[in-house]
Amino acid sequence: MSNPIVERSLDEIRFWSRIMKEHALFLSLGFTYEQTQLIAEAKQFITLFERIEEKLARFNVNSDLQRVKSFNNEVYQAAVAIWGYKRKVLGLTLRCEIRSNNYPLLVDHISREAAYFANRLRDLNEGKLAPEPDTIIQENLFFLRIMADHAKFIGHLLDPSERKLVDQARDFSHDFDQLVFQAIDLDSMRPQSETVPLMDQFLDQNRVSVVSLRDFKKTARELIEACRIKSNIHPLLADHTFREAERFLEIIDLFDSHLSGGR
Numbered sequence: 001m002s003n004p005i006v007e008r009s010l011d012e013i014r015f016w017s018r019i020m021k022e023h024a025l026f027l028s029l030g031f032t033y034e035q036t037q038l039i040a041e042a043k044q045f046i047t048l049f050e051r052i053e054e055k056l057a058r059f060n061v062n063s064d065l066q067r068v069k070s071f072n073n074e075v076y077q078a079a080v081a082i083w084g085y086k087r088k089v090l091g092l093t094l095r096c097e098i099r100s101n102n103y104p105l106l107v108d109h110i111s112r113e114a115a116y117f118a119n120r121l122r123d124l125n126e127g128k129l130a131p132e133p134d135t136i137i138q139e140n141l142f143f144l145r146i147m148a149d150h151a152k153f154i155g156h157l158l159d160p161s162e163r164k165l166v167d168q169a170r171d172f173s174h175d176f177d178q179l180v181f182q183a184i185d186l187d188s189m190r191p192q193s194e195t196v197p198l199m200d201q202f203l204d205q206n207r208v209s210v211v212s213l214r215d216f217k218k219t220a221r222e223l224i225e226a227c228r229i230k231s232n233i234h235p236l237l238a239d240h241t242f243r244e245a246e247r248f249l250e251i252i253d254l255f256d257s258h259l260s261g262g263r
């Protein structure tokens, strides 16, 4: 019989290892040609997460729980290592010790994603499958901020002459900033160790916004792949942010079923 912890662990690793590998690629492409050491480090992370993906292929839902837990541990170390590398790059950038084409907010953003991944693995190894009712809003907040950032990155990486798309990206950024503040408000209204009031309604609201952002990213990805718009956006980055929106939609459904199951 398959163990839900095994299933969830493999799913998290499948999704986030590819994401981590791509972050390393995006960072490497954003450095300037003389930043060879930082590029070499990025390449090492690409190899590290490729190895993890190869190992992952040897597991399945019926794998032994202990084996999966020790794999989780190994991947956890890798996620913490790439987090450290991203924070180092952020520090170098903020102190103006390097200049690159990686926006500080982007570097901070991908470090938050690495921390999230590491925390998920730690929780799973502690036997926590889903977040506690009082932390659902925190995880929601994490993803809303991620979506708000994506809208900002798209807006700033499009060519300025793509006025209509830049405007659309700005509207999405505003939409998600509002949702972030709403989540903060709800969290402060939350009774101790309970879920926030009207969480199901807030999740419905989130879903509507995420679906439209996801569709916008999908359109942008198709236009970029077909070379029909002008931008500095790598086609893989367009796809990457699209996948993260899809992931958030899955998480919203998970929370929804968790909340209704808990009642």
Ligand SMILES: [Fe+2]
Pocket: 019, 023, 110, 113, 240, 244
């Ligand atoms: Fe990402």
Ligand SMILES: [Fe+2]
Pocket: 109, 113, 146, 150, 241, 244
């Ligand atoms: Fe992201």
